[in-house]
Amino acid sequence: MNLFVATFDVGTTSLKAVLVSRDGTLLxxxxxxxxxxxxxxxxxxxDPDQWYRLFTGVAQTWWRLGIDPASIQMIAMTGQMQNxxxxxxxxxxxxxxxxxxDMRASKESDAVNQRFGKAALQASVGNPVTAGSLLPKLMFLREHELERLARTRRVLFGAKDYLVHRLCGRSVCDWTTASTTGLLVTRERVWHDALLDSFGFAAALMPELSAADAIVGGVHDEAALATGFRSGTPVLCGVGDAAATALGAGVSGTHRPYVYVGTTGWVAQLVDAAGPQRPVADTVFTLSSWEPDALIRIAPVLNAGNVLAWALTLIGHQPGVDPERYFDLLEAEAGQSLDQSNGPTFVPFISPERCPVHTLSAHGAFIGxxxxxxxxxxxxxxxxGLAxxxxxxxDLLGVSPGGEMTAIGGATRNTxxxxxxxxxxxxxLHVKPNADYLAAVGVARLAxxxxxxxxxxxxxxxxxDRGYQERIVAPDPQRAAFLHRRLKHFQHVATTITSFPEEDPLE
Incomplete structure (x- = not known):
């Protein structure tokens, strides 16, 4: 009988799943x-319950395809973080x-930074505390949905952690996901109880911290009945999507950068945890990785593949229609403008952004x-403009021009x-294949x-590795030099636009 790891990736727009056999085949x-x-x-x-319904539906599909639940040796998951x-x-x-x-908690994040001091707090938790951080979100619930908060007895921070909880009853959080929350004391790898207590939240709310490769339990009887997985099937803690995607792409070694462009995206690189740490911008995050001696320095962006999806609507794509033909049309038409020296500058912040600048509302624009x-x-x-x-x-990560870079994510299919x-x-660029399932492949490597x-x-x-259907994209020297010259202009335009008031003062 073939043996498998069942892997799941709960992303921003979809749940992806694939079976990985003992010889490394994806099925x-x-x-x-x-x-x-x-x-x-x-x-x-x-809706977290929708994640579980989709998870259960995928499992039932596998059984209908003839997969024996006894062949599943482990369940390993990844997914979106900082929820x-x-x-x-x-x-x-x-x-x-x-x-x-979700950027509703901006006033609450300001209150946290004012009480503890922005620089001191960032030094403690390793990252800026923003509207996306978890303590401000808890404070937002207390201010606007007090009844909901009063019913809350436990919080989880990763989409895959909810599925782990449903499968085996454990409330856990891996180091990578924990380091996105603004609640982890990075050096000691413990929850910041004093920070929670200062704002009236009990440490008992927090999930248990766990290594990504730890088996945190087995599928209990109720979950086995609902999903079809055998009772007792081991469940891995798993790791957040930023780390899992790097693992799946084979990113190894410190200081080699990589870029991920899915619905959202990031630019990141592994850095030596024991080495000197250069100062980073408030919009850059430092995450624990799956390895104890490495950190993930990451610049997360909210405007990535969504910008390309919006571009498709300009050439006629409608929701629910297969976008593949429209991607071909986009490439064909955009390819006609090889000389863009007199073309407009586009600022791609069509929704709130986290990096390279932090905004609470949309500031997209064409200039020129x-x-x-x-x-x-x-x-x-x-x-x-997105590039x-x-x-x-x-630049905020200290990535210099020249050399090589790994590129991953669904948007990299656009040449x-x-x-x-x-x-x-x-x-x-070394553009990796199987972009849609790289995060699942990464957590399968842990399993x-x-x-x-x-x-x-x-x-x-x-x-x-090179040679496994990898695409190599070298920069065009003339165009690269032009974009390098235009970068300061682009930054000036984007900075000016995003300095506009977030709300109309006349309203």
């Missing part, structure tokens, strides 16, 4: 869309989860449009955009290591 990949509720006030929420998932005494969700991109501007030029400026924004993130990124960064499946781990690691 029966499945994707299910996740609903998101958004509000004009900055609310961004999802607030409230549970009541019965371990049921108290309302929807507030996602990392004339009567001679064509749609082709505007489409190309969208692709290059310039990501390059700016790289004009990947060329724009290579030009903007001035680097040769294979725990199970002693050396062959699986080796083959999964090889998916990040």
């Amino acid at each position: 029966h990949p499945l994707t299910e869309a996740i609903d998101t509720w958004s509000g004009n006030d900055g609310a961004v929420e999802q 607030l998932i409230a549970l009541d005494l019965e371990d049921a969700p108290v309302g929807r989860a507030m996602l990392y991109s 449009i004339s009567s001679q501007t064509t749609r082709s030029q505007m489409l190309r400026s969208i692709l290059e 310039q924004s990501l390059r700016w993130c790289g 004009i955009f990947t060329q724009a990124m290579a030009n903007a960064f001035g680097k040769t 294979a290591r725990v199970l002693g499946w050396n062959e699986a781990e080796t083959r999964l690691s090889a998916r990040g």
